[in-house]
Amino acid sequence: MARRNALITGGARGIGAASARALAADGYRVFINYVNSADAAERLAETIREGGGEAHALQADVRDDAQLEAMFGEITQHHGGVDVLVSNANMSFVPKPFMEQSWEEFSQKLNDEMHAAYQSARLAAESMRAKGFGRLVFISSTLSEAPAPRFIAHGSAKGALDSFTKYLAQELGPYGITANIVAPGLVDTDATKDAPSEFKEMIRTHTPMQKIATPDDVANTVRYLASEASGHITGTYNPVCGGAYMS
Numbered sequence: 001m002a003r004r005n006a007l008i009t010g011g012a013r014g015i016g017a018a019s020a021r022a023l024a025a026d027g028y029r030v031f032i033n034y035v036n037s038a039d040a041a042e043r044l045a046e047t048i049r050e051g052g053g054e055a056h057a058l059q060a061d062v063r064d065d066a067q068l069e070a071m072f073g074e075i076t077q078h079h080g081g082v083d084v085l086v087s088n089a090n091m092s093f094v095p096k097p098f099m100e101q102s103w104e105e106f107s108q109k110l111n112d113e114m115h116a117a118y119q120s121a122r123l124a125a126e127s128m129r130a131k132g133f134g135r136l137v138f139i140s141s142t143l144s145e146a147p148a149p150r151f152i153a154h155g156s157a158k159g160a161l162d163s164f165t166k167y168l169a170q171e172l173g174p175y176g177i178t179a180n181i182v183a184p185g186l187v188d189t190d191a192t193k194d195a196p197s198e199f200k201e202m203i204r205t206h207t208p209m210q211k212i213a214t215p216d217d218v219a220n221t222v223r224y225l226a227s228e229a230s231g232h233i234t235g236t237y238n239p240v241c242g243g244a245y246m247s
Contacts (some may be wrong), residue, residue: 003054004133005075006030006226007082009062009120011038014189015139017044017224018215019086022223024053025111028084031075032057035089039075059106061117069232072123084226087117088139090191091157097148108152112155117164121179125172134177135226138165139218140237142185142245158183162237169235178234180225187213209242 006023010016011032020030021044030048032055034041041057048055060071074084093109094101117121121136128134143151144158161181168179186192186203202213224230225238239245 003027003029004036004083005079005081006084006086007058007075007124007229008086008088009033009116011036011086012041012044013055014191015125015184015187015215016086016088016216016219018219019088019222020055021048022216022219023084023086023226024048024051024055026217026223026227027053028226029054029079030054030243031071031082032205033062033071033089035061036053037057043203062120062215063091063112065119068116068123072127076127081131082124083128083131083133084135084137085120085124086137086139086222086226087120089116091116092222096152097150098152099124101153106156109153110160114164116159117161121168125175125177127167128177129172129175130178130207134172134175135230136165136168136172136177136179137225138181138182139222140183142183142239142241144183145237145239145247146245166235173234176231178225180230180234181237182218182225183237183239183241183245184218185239185244189217190216192231194243203244207242207244211242213240215244 008030011020012034026031032041043056045055060067091112094105140158143155166180
């Protein structure tokens with residue numbers, strides 16, 4: 001395979017880092033986007049290079065249009081544009097029940113999630129359309145389909161992302177661009193390390209595969225959807241949760 005360019009937003013840690021490692025192992029030139037985790041991003045890029053891959057760490061807040069455009073511009077100018085976008089950047093939210101939450105708290109998550117995904121996809125698709133090839137992979141959550149208490153802002157934002165991806169699949173398919181959702185359940189990452197052990201054990205025992213997902217479990221699905229082999233798969237919702245959620 002001629003080396004293609006894969007951009008992973010929020011790529012320095014967790015699912016993003018695992019996806020960067022997986023795509024680099026498959027021969028992609030990976031761009032590890034980060035906001036504040038400069039050291040982690042640079043260490044990851046160096047590890048990939050030491051293993052024979054090509055990796056670059058790029059700082060940009062994907063909620064900021066100017067920073068986002070500058071990052072895509074750098075990839076286009078020096079490497080020929082983005083072929084694979086893994087939209088993974090985490091957007092914070094206020095975990096509250098509906099009756100205790102304000103519209104401002106709710107809409108902050110919705111706006112951040114969709115703004116980042118929309119603008120990233122738009123910039124990526126410009127390059128992909130010119131090449132006649134592209135892979136858009138959006139990291140959602142099973143909470144978009146299986147509600148849980150206090151996650152209404154998060155689940156609703158991810159539900160909007162799921163629908164958005166179907167429209168991209170429909171409109172961009174004629175240009176050779178696929179768009180798919182990867183929806184993890186509970187994943188063992190830095191973001192969940194402080195979750196009560198009783199909660200994690202409850203999730204594990206209610207999961208058919210009897211384990212909590214690792215970032216590599218999610219990355220394995222990302223790497224397939226980014227590959228040449230997935231070229232006739234688009235508009236799909238792929239839960240990575242060991243069967244804890246089944247559609």
